[in-house]
Amino acid sequence: MTRKLPIIAVATAPGKAGVGVIRISGQNLNAITAALFQKKLAPRQANLLTLRDAAGQVIDQLIAIHFVAPASFTGEDVLELQCHGGPQLLELVMKRCLELGKDEGLVIAEPGEFTLRAYLNNKIDLAQAEAIADLIDAQSEAAVRGAARSLQGEFSNDINDLIEEITQLRILVESTLDFPEEEIEFLESAQARQRLSAVKAKLQALREGAKQGKILRDGVQLVLAGAPNVGKSSLLNRLAGEEVAIVTPIAGTTRDRVKESISIEGVPMHIIDTAGLRETADVVEAKGIERSWDAIRLADLVIFLSDTHSNQGQDDLKEQILAALPSKCPVLEVLNKADLLDQSSKAELKDTLLISAKTGDGIEALKQKILEIVGWGGPQEGAIVARRRHLDCLERAAEHIAKSEEFAANGNNSLELFAEELSLAQGRLGEITGKLLPDDLLGKIFSQFCIGK
Ligand SMILES: Nc1nc2c(ncn2[C@@H]2O[C@H](COP(=O)(O)OP(=O)(O)OP(=O)(O)O)[C@@H](O)[C@H]2O)c(=O)[nH]1
Ligand SMILES: [Mg+2]
Structure with missing residues (x-):
């Protein structure tokens, strides 16, 4: 990983664009610069130059800037070529540079190699490189x-x-x-x-x-799990604000995992709706349920959803989920379909997190609870x-x-x-x-x- 040869790569994203930047970094790029442009470039100046192929045909007119070591991103000599941003054109410029830089050992850079050199030359430390x-x-x-x-x-x-x-x-x-x-x-x-x-x-x-x-960087993997028909997909749709998952009154509607990323107060939440967990003879559903368990095992937070009128077997299921989870993963129990309850039943359940995916009741409280559980302290001055x-x-x-x-x-x-x-x-x-x-x-x-x- 720590080779000394000069390296080259396209620094801009693939695809068509107004400008495409190619970067070369090496300990001394004077020879390569001279081979490309037949002259020495004054440091840190924008030079409008013409690059030609071996037959003398123009490849591109471009802007070249020579950053002389150690005053560059990598701490080595860096040559930055601002070309027109066509993928084929950039290919040609790369090819010509590699041809002319062959004697100097110019090679295509590995992923991250420019930043690695910046780190190795003490321009930045490792945490900054990651940043x-x-x-x-x-x-x-x-x-x-x-x-x-x-x-x-x-x-x-x-x-x-x-x-x-x-x-x-x-x-x-x-x-x-x-x-x-x-x-x-x-x-x-x-x-x-x-x-x-x-x-x-x-x-x-x-x-x-x-x-x-x-x-802030990774967001939270939030898995919606529970028995069939309790309203997991409805909850996903409610949180996402659109119909991403199919909802029907038929138990076993969701087969595959459905993923949707949303943001709650700026925190990325990657929500995964899963197939309802139950014993089944249906091969497709069984595969879906297997996938539900895979998702549960990788979650940062599991929302265990049940509904107000199908409480049978819920405790066993909850135990099963808890047993499958890594010990640090929190489980939030939520009761859906609050709209079907009368006032007195609601009063009895006052310590339960009650929601209605149908009406939207309790969703705001649920969001706040999620943020609280994942330990989000709100937007902070100076967050890193x-x-x-x-x-x-x-x-x-x-x-x-x-x-x-x-x-x-x-x-x-x-x-x-x-x-x-x-x-x-x-x-x-x-x-x-x-x-x-x-x-x-x-x-x-x-x-x-x-x-x-
Ligand atoms: N009254 C009421 N019905 C709801 C609520 N949430 C979901 N439902 C209904 O419950 C049924 C099942 O909803 P889904 O969202 O498909 O349930 P699910 O948990 O994803 O079901 P599976 O994918 O089969 O595991 C549908 O008929 C929904 O309309 C709610 O808050 N109140
Ligand atoms: Mg579903």
Whole structure:
């Protein structure tokens, strides 16, 4: 993944457009530039130039900008060619560049390789590199803003501040370890416990922010499950605001999963309506039910829907669903067809989340409940986007801090272990920004980028 050859790729999206950009990055592009345009380009200037094929025929008139290392996106020399945006034309320009750059070893870039080089040349850290991909993939305005903040380094700065505080604490502890006679007073005099509490509180705040950031980036997989005919498809249609799924009075209407993405207060919700769960001899329905279970197992939140008049067997079904779920996945029980209840029955059910997919009653409360359960704290100033990877690192760092706290509580005999846990916590935080990385991680992260980025 860390080759040194110059690389080239189309940076703009495939398809016809006014302009199409091709980028070349390498340690020194003077030879390639000279071969393409028979001249050296002044850095950072827009040059209107003509590119010709081997026979001297014009391929395109384009604008070329030469960013000289290290003042470029990748930290290497970068040549940006702004061509006319036709797919065939860009193909031809690429081909000509590869021909003329052959002696310099010019090759087509792997997905994410430009950004990888930016990272390896310390132009950005790993969390910022991920933010570039997230910015490109962002599905809502809030996600764009969050990714932009992460790219500006807001998330990384918070992580680095925390690492710095832990470092200071470690320096204190470790210097004490060299002078055992001073250990006795260390915990008090260095205010180690207070400092540790402060670290813990900051880490907790970062975890909260990252949790919100993950929701903003990925949204929530919300699965509607329950017995046949309770109104799952009706609820999907109600939430989506259109007739995406077929609704009939016949039990077993939905066979395949029906997916629809909506946004509740800016949070992307990927709703999956499933086949009603029951014993069946029908092969097609049975396959659909299998798929329902697959969806349930992958959910972030399951809405277990029942209706007001078919309560038989619901408890067994609920137990089955709970047993199939990963332990962290919440299940929200909702009772549909409230419109069929009289006032006194409604009063009896006042602790139940009652809705009517038919009339829309209770839907707003349901939406709020969903946001509450997934832990959405509302639009926030300074929100960032975050990934599962970040959450995992933060969680593991928090575990180490908790352990170090235990050792601190044990008193001085545990100082060495206390220091060791701090160091481990620091390592996990360093993984977020890429300061400390397991070997295979870079390849994994950058291979998910689109080509040309
Ligand atoms: N009165 C009333 N009827 C409803 C309500 N929601 C759904 N129904 C009716 O219940 C029947 C079943 O609705 P669906 O939405 O197809 O139910 P489902 O859970 O998707 O059913 P399957 O796909 O068969 O599992 C239809 O006749 C709906 O019109 C409601 O809130 N009130
Ligand atoms: Mg249905």
